[in-house]
Amino acid sequence: MRVNYTIVFVSDMARSVSFYRDVLGFPLKYETPEWSEFATDGATLALHRSDGSEPDDLAAQSESAGQCRPGFQVGNLEEFHRKMLEQSVPCFQAPTDVFGAKLAQYVDPDGLVFSVGEEA
Numbered sequence: 001m002r003v004n005y006t007i008v009f010v011s012d013m014a015r016s017v018s019f020y021r022d023v024l025g026f027p028l029k030y031e032t033p034e035w036s037e038f039a040t041d042g043a044t045l046a047l048h049r050s051d052g053s054e055p056d057d058l059a060a061q062s063e064s065a066g067q068c069r070p071g072f073q074v075g076n077l078e079e080f081h082r083k084m085l086e087q088s089v090p091c092f093q094a095p096t097d098v099f100g101a102k103l104a105q106y107v108d109p110d111g112l113v114f115s116v117g118e119e120a
Helices: 013-023 056-064 076-086
Strands: 005-012 028-031 035-038 042-047 073-075 091-098 103-107 112-116
Touching: 005 013, 013 028, 013 035, 013 042, 042 056, 073 076, 076 091, 076 103
Parallel strands: 005 042, 073 112
Antiparallel strands: 028 035, 035 042, 091 103, 103 112
């Protein structure tokens, strides 16, 4: 069995498509006002419009039961980190060695924390 897709619920599809495509660099595969998908090397990353409100407390929602944290991989985490800071993407955790791997965490426009690791 393998992971087939991950859905990220978003409050503003255009803003989120722009973030995942233009800031993070995922190639857009399909876009509608309700559902968008990105072409990735693995499982599909999909955005689904939600009427839910944005979280008030990032720290509280980031590790509570029922939450999910997508993880991505890049070739050079320090370069990626620099680009994220240049584009004012909130950094939840700067690049750090964790369990033998380099990992950083950032926050998308709706407050979802996502992890980015460096390819070994």
